[in-house]
Amino acid sequence: MYEYAGEASDYISTTATWVVNDVDTATVTLKGSDPLGPFAYNCDKTVVPIFITSGSMRFTGQVDTCSPDFSEGELKWTIQVKGDWDWYNRILVWPNFAAPIWLQEPKEAIYIGPAISCLKAMVGEQCIRLQTGLWEMANNITDPAAWFGSMLEKEGLLTPCAVVPTDPLFDTSKWVAFSAKMDTAATLIQQVCKDNGLVSTADVWMPGDAQPTDWFTLTQPTVVFDVKDRSGITGPTGTMVDGLVEDAVDLEHSMLGDILTPFLNAEGEYAPEGVNIAPALGVNFVKPWVFFDCDNPLRSGVKEFHAPAHAPLAWQIVGGGKSPDWVNNIINATVEFLLGSALTVVGLEGIPNTLLDGVLDDVLLAYQLIENEQRRSEMGPYGKPEYFCSTGSTAYTLNEEFALEGAMWETRGYKSAELIFDNGFPYVLGVDLFLGALATWKFMNALYTDYVMQITLTDDRDNRVQVTAQIGDNSSRQDPAEIMQRKLAGLQTDLQIAMLSQN
Structure with a gap:
């Protein structure tokens, strides 16, 4: 029930890793005498939540495994934690969230519009279904014991989860078209977010925290879902029209290459590889705040860095x-x-x-x-x-x-970077550096910009709140032409479903 059980203040080590649009993980090692070890050992029967906090950054998750490990005359508790993003893996997108399981019409749920609004609508519909216990008796025809399951639960939300709403009129994310038919929310979210520079999150709100939105007021611990735009691209109007303009720029690049670049970007303004801009149309790139100078690592606070260059595979x-x-x-x-x-x-x-x-x-x-x-x-x-x-x-x-x-x-050649620094020197995790946001590093007088794909926070006897940031990797972005093809294919599929076509 997310009631306070205690604080593991004398842990041996803690490592928390946040991954873009995937399940976060953490490992906590406790002394054998720590009373919270046996508490976590109950994870095979009940939910055991864990929060890991460093400044404004908080990891929320549930114990996945808890192992008592005895060696060299010493007992330790090793606790593996799955972050709350795993909720997306455990929510199915029903074709019709308001209908019983045995009457799913239409056959597929259709979503067309700005990406953030579509994803939030998709998750929000399923949250309504889970929270209200819709059609519980009808869905459990062969299981009488489950007919009144919801009534037997304690007061409050049956499945305490909420989606931070977004006004579609002011949703500037790129437009998408996709359908769902009992897919996991995670599967759909990962592809849409990857294609459009979005970051999905799932964190637990606790009483005493600031309310996540003005649209509703939370009163009990609740899993809060959100999607943010970290693409670094801004449009001309600040409305849902921006997404269409950005898609048009991507389509022009995919179909015509760089033929119109002298007209759309006459000044040759900078944008990272794989990011299309058109300043003439008001589509611009916002340079990231975070900058690591690897030519002067000690002066810039970088304790250690690795910036491999990967050779192209073929021409x-x-x-x-x-x-x-x-x-x-x-x-x-x-x-x-x-x-x-x-x-x-x-x-x-x-x-x-x-x-x-x-x-x-x-x-x-x-x-x-x-x-x-x-x-x-x-x-x-x-x-x-x-x-x-x-x-x-x-x-x-x-x-x-x-x-x-x-x-x-x-198969292109590319460069990525892994940078290690103490939290707060030079940047504070969750204040300056964000998962999925853009960051720039400099090496040999050359600048490189890419997305922060993974962040690991380590605190043990040797490292005091040390941050490892992975910037860029082979899957951080895909060719804009391939992304556009998926969007066009998704739109075609949605139109066929809407017109009841099976071809």
Whole structure:
């Protein structure tokens, strides 16, 4: 029930790791004499919540495993904690949250609009379903013991969770279109957030904390879901129109490359790799506040840093494997005609002219490739040439073209950084540095900007509140063309569902 049990003030070590749009984790090691060890050992029967706080940064989660470990004559408690983001993994998106489980019509839930509003609406609907116990008796037809389960619970919310609301009219996030059919909320959130520079959070509000919003007032411990825009991109109006303008800029880049850049960004303003801006249209990049000078690490407060450069995998991408249907149909028709003519000439009857149908399928126009000439030139003649994009798609189609462009992006060379510093020197976790926000580091007089993908806080006998920040990695961003393809495919799927089409 999230009632105060005690404070582990004499812990041996604590490590908490926040991950962008995924389950946060923590490890707490207690002395064998700590009374909270046996308390956590009850995690196989009941929920055991743990909060880890450092300044304004707080990790909230529940004990996943608790192990008494005895070695060298000493007993310790090792507690593994899952952060509350794991709630997204345990919430299913019903096609119709207001209907009983055996009557799910429409077949899929459809969401079209600004990304943050869509995600919050999706989670909010399921929270309503879980909190109200809708159709509990109807959903448990074969289990009479569960008919009155909600009535037997204590007063308050059945599943204490809430979504911080966003006014759709002033939601400036990019527009999306997706559908759900008993998917986990986590699966949908991860892809939408990754494509649009968003960060989803799930934290427990406790009495005494500031209210998360003015739209409602919380009175009991509640899991609060939120989605924030960390893309660093601003639009021209501050309304939902901005998302459409930003999508239009991404679409222009995906379809036309950089042809219009001299007009849309005449001054050549800076934006990180993979981020499209158009100052002429009011789409700008906001430079991040956090800056690490790795050329002068000691003066900048960086205790340790690792900034690996990753080599590109290839300069040519090959994909496909399936010929367009019209090609296969022409080949089969031609073979049928030639075989039929040959059988007529030799006087053989009773042998079907379709005998060789399919033998020559996926031979002509079955594969295609794209080449990155700039990358090839930079790599030189000894650069490894080819990478196969295994999609199984039909060659020379829009989907395959986007898949190849996405593979070209994934095989690029890139740089990332891991920086270690004491919390507060130079930046304070949760005040200056945020999970999923942009950060810049400088090395060898070159600037690099990327998203903070992971933050680890360590406090033990050797390290006093030490922060390890992972900036950028191979999956931090994807090719804008591939992201746009997913958006167009999602819109097409939603329109088909809305029009009751099964094709």
